[in-house]
Amino acid sequence: MADDADHAAHQADLTEVGLMEAVAGIRDQLAGTGRAVCGDCGAPIPARRRDAYPAAVRCIGCQQHLERRDL
Ligand SMILES: [Zn+2]
Structure with a gap:
């Protein structure tokens, strides 16, 4: 139950x-x-x-950090 709520909240953050x-x-x-x-x-x-x-919205460091986190 709590896991489901945490997961939903995490998804909402990502969507926002x-x-x-x-x-x-x-x-x-x-x-x-x-x-x-x-x-x-x-x-x-x-x-x-x-x-x-041209569409970059992050510095290379933050972009790499994000991509590693998503793996
Ligand atoms: Zn940055």
Whole structure:
């Protein structure tokens, strides 16, 4: 029971974050620019990374951390 509730809460968090990121990504795409700072830690996203991946919303460190966590 408690496990189900925890799981549901976790899913809700992920969905909310995903929505916020999707909205931010769409907004940035409409503006024609990638994000200048990481959405997670606020560190500047290097221009090279934004050139390589214009939709990037995180610095490489946070992105790698997220991808490892999702595995
Ligand atoms: Zn970051």
